[in-house]
Amino acid sequence: MYKINVHEIFEKMAKLLVEDRQHELTMLAKELGKNGAQNDFPLVLKLS
Numbered sequence: 001m002y003k004i005n006v007h008e009i010f011e012k013m014a015k016l017l018v019e020d021r022q023h024e025l026t027m028l029a030k031e032l033g034k035n036g037a038q039n040d041f042p043l044v045l046k047l048s
Contacts, residue, residue, distance in 0.1 A: 009032065016025040 009028075013025060013028065014030065016022075
């Protein structure tokens with residue numbers, strides 16, 4: 001198991017939101033979801 005830097009993830013997500021890069025944000029969320037499922041702590045992100 002590896003350590004997830006939540007602060008770094010949210011900074012990256014905020015930057016993508018500000019830059020209106022919805023596609024990259026969606027891909028990041030999907031990747032986080034995959035990693036979470038593999039490590040028994042799923043991270044659910046709802047993007048509207």
